[in-house]
Amino acid sequence: MQLYGRSGNAMSAVMKKYRVAFSYAGEKREVIVQETAERIAERFGKGRVLYDKFHQAEFARPDLGKYLPALYEKKSELIVVVICEDYQGKTWCKLEWKTIRDVIRTRHEGEKDAVMLCRYGGLTAEGLEGLAGFVDLDEKKAQEFAQLIFERVVENERKRWRFVAWFLAGVVPLLLPPLSAFYPASMRMLTILLSALLMGIVAFTVNVVKVRPRYAVPVFAAACIALVLAYAQTVVRVNVTQPNGSARSFAYVTGSNTVPVDKSPDCACEAGTSAQRCAQGAPSDDAMEACFGANRILFSKVLLMLLYLVATAAFTASVRVF
Numbered sequence: 001m002q003l004y005g006r007s008g009n010a011m012s013a014v015m016k017k018y019r020v021a022f023s024y025a026g027e028k029r030e031v032i033v034q035e036t037a038e039r040i041a042e043r044f045g046k047g048r049v050l051y052d053k054f055h056q057a058e059f060a061r062p063d064l065g066k067y068l069p070a071l072y073e074k075k076s077e078l079i080v081v082v083i084c085e086d087y088q089g090k091t092w093c094k095l096e097w098k099t100i101r102d103v104i105r106t107r108h109e110g111e112k113d114a115v116m117l118c119r120y121g122g123l124t125a126e127g128l129e130g131l132a133g134f135v136d137l138d139e140k141k142a143q144e145f146a147q148l149i150f151e152r153v154v155e156n157e158r159k160r161w162r163f164v165a166w167f168l169a170g171v172v173p174l175l176l177p178p179l180s181a182f183y184p185a186s187m188r189m190l191t192i193l194l195s196a197l198l199m200g201i202v203a204f205t206v207n208v209v210k211v212r213p214r215y216a217v218p219v220f221a222a223a224c225i226a227l228v229l230a231y232a233q234t235v236v237r238v239n240v241t242q243p244n245g246s247a248r249s250f251a252y253v254t255g256s257n258t259v260p261v262d263k264s265p266d267c268a269c270e271a272g273t274s275a276q277r278c279a280q281g282a283p284s285d286d287a288m289e290a291c292f293g294a295n296r297i298l299f300s301k302v303l304l305m306l307l308y309l310v311a312t313a314a315f316t317a318s319v320r321v322f
Contacts, residue, residue: 011095020149021076023096025086028120033082035142040149050076068092069099078153079103082137082249083119088126100213101127112283120146184235185252187301194305195312202316221315227307233257234300236275252279252288253304267291 020040024033037051046054050071058261061067072079079100104115105127117128118135135148236250252273261271265292269278280292289297 017048017075018050019044019077019153021072021079022082023079023093023100024082025093025177027086028082028084028272032140032142032145036145036149039142039146043150048311057112063146063181065095066242069095071179072096072099072227073103078149079114080116080149081118081125083117083123083125083134085121085123097125101125104128108119110144113156118148129263147217155227184231184253184304185300187253187305190306191308197307198313199316202313216314216317217225220311220318223311225306227304227311230303230307234304236279238276238279248280252285252295253300254279255300256292259291260293260296262293264290264293 022037024035033051034053038048039050041051052059059068081097081100081298083180087095100115117125117132117137118137120137123135124134125134132235135145137145140148210247215252234253234255235251236254236257237249239249252275257275259269259271259275259278260275263269263271269291275292279288
């Protein structure tokens with residue numbers, strides 16, 4: 001099997017009708033395609049495999065010439081093309097290949113893993129570039145062919161879940177206890193929303209528009225370091241005993257490690273008291289603002305949020321998942 005660079009679109013294959021679609025000349029039906037399709041159907045079901053013998057009632061229609069290409073283009077996760085000497089001389093193969101070639105030509109780079117090229121006799125097909133990769137079938141049996149298709153399906157699905165895991169990595173830590181206790185509750189939801197939006201924008205820019213910042217990894221590392229330092233200087237965590245006797249951890253943005261001299265008269269803590277000790281005695285956002293100043297706290301919240309978003313965006317830009 002020859003491979004020359006691969007990338008895949010993780011999300012384009014979600015919820016499509018067919019897991020695998022075959023395009024082949026009838027001369028290869030008994031040679032390899034029939035048995036391979038049956039092996040694929042044993043795992044996915046005949047309804048999830050686009051092979052003409054599995055859908056005879058559905059394909060008995062006067063507009064099949066328009067209906068069939070749409071199935072390859074829009075409803076198939078993986079299109080398996082079996083190129084042979086007879087392939088491009090067949091009317092239906094020409095129709096199918098025209099659609100498949102458009103899929104290869106018009107979709108962005110990440111979606112081209114939807115097509116798996118296979119061949120006999122070292123042949124190629126019209127419109128393919130010289131560095132296209134093929135599975136050579138001359139010496140392969142149906143069992144081996146089916147295994148290769150399964151491997152390709154698994155690889156494409158792995159990329160899909162890689163995308164999901166990567167996307168959730170930016171927001172889940174703010175939701176799950178005890179990690180959520182380390183991030184101030186008063187700004188958690190806004191940060192999650194902004195982070196998710198920003199990750200989507202950057203993901204589109206990096207993976208679709210193909211604009212990728214050169215220094216994403218260093219920026220991510222620097223933002224993480226800055227975020228840790230800013231957190232240490234502006235946030236305190238306290239353990240508070242609830243009325244029912246249970247303990248709960250809170251994180252408060254204070255803006256400094258000690259109560260400043262210019263505190264509000266409403267602050268019950270003396271100037272110079274540690275933020276940790278003050279928060280223990282008055283665990284509420286209003287009490288914190290009275291002691292540390294609303295402007296100072298607002299500045300610290302904005303700083304923390306910006307650093308988090310920069311780290312999230314840089315992380316997104318540094319990982320190409322499609």
